[in-house]
Amino acid sequence: MNKKTNIILFGIDSLRRDHMSSYGYHRLTTPHIDKLAEKGVLFKNHFSPSIPTTPGYASMLTGMDCFGTDIVALRHEGPMGDHVQTLAEVLNKQSYNTTCVGFSGNPSSRGFQNYLDYEAWQPDETGRCPKAENLNDVVIPELKRLAGEEAPFFLFIRHMDPHSPYLPPKPFERLFYDGDEKNPANQSLKALYEFKPFADFMKSWIPEGCTDSEYVDAQYDGALAYMDACIQNILTSVEALNIAEETLIVITSDHGETLNEHDCWYDHHGLYDHNLVVPLIIKYPGKVPEGVTVSSPTFIKDIMPTLLELIEIETDIPFDGESLVSQLNVTHESEKQPAEFYITECTWMRKHGWRTHEWKLICALEPDLHFKPEIELYNLKQDPLELNNQAEQEPETVQILMEKMNDYISAREKQTGRPNPMYKNLNWHGLDRGPFQSSQEAYDSMYIGSIHTARRLQAKQKKEQNV
Structure with missing residues (x-):
């Protein structure tokens, strides 16, 4: 048995909490994660306030907010500053073996001893992409190698199944859909196909002739179910290796996902709650109680200090987040209202805002490609889907x-x-120019042409990686 605790952190990209059966979704999308949650603690109101990928993971892996990391943009320029320490760097000093899967070349992946990648974008000869199986082909041998070492390990795993393109293999592509996705009378994807910045990318993986947005939504849910089954392969290996009792397992995400909503199709921009509210599940036999739900507000910046306290490693890092260990033994749902907090996005639009338990304010820092109003205000209690902008009716609240x-x-x-x-991140779009002066200019400038382009946007060149 290892002298120190192993950590397996599933940092799943684009995992939408409200599409997980663990969190009450009506489709059984995550049965194996559900069982894991029953053996641990599920956090009901967990937020990732700065989207998308790059700032989300930076906060997850440093315990800092966007002011602490200085990272807010997908296309962050340069490495992460030396004023912060990553979880991998801290654990390296504690004689841990550290491996990162599917996240090389990103600023916040700094400090891992080993980087392993897998195919998470391109479809195979069937037209589908078995992302999670490709990941397992890399992860499970590495897990066995790490478990065979005397030192404890930290294994960070980034699944990409919930990230577009949603291409789960059979039978998962029709697990939640039994309609006619090419019904010419259905016009639910018409606006997407007419949206120039995204249309070519979406057409590169949505089946030709598909007209039904419910089919695409079902591909997302099928991708979750497929990933969930493959995650069980990893959990089975943990059990077979006899390391379950000494292994802390965390399941979370960098941000959520937009489906056919808010005209932000099948991506994760827009400061709406389906992007900001993410899952957090922690299982650690003997140290974390079973079957507990914590409903008080928690944040992605809380993950690193929580893990370090659970494995009894002290640091002098002045985290922006706080340890959640004191909340793990809550046996009833708290009535505490979600805290007020700052929210940011810098993917296809540069916006920030303020969220309370009742209201959400969204302010554009420059015109956006969706021609949305400069100020958005939503009453989250009366309008939880954030469909009715109240900015003009509620100027005092704004x-x-x-x-x-x-x-x-x-x-x-x-x-x-x-x-x-x-x-200060004025080149957030990567176009080597200043802020957009109009929505039309943004619309004409921002473009995803193919799966190849989308993949390049997700990763920095390895020569820029500071490890």
């Missing part, structure tokens, strides 16, 4: 929330001694 947001920004800038990264 003013109050904007003042709270600006006061928070000023306070964090003073604390860190650095400007808000949302203000």
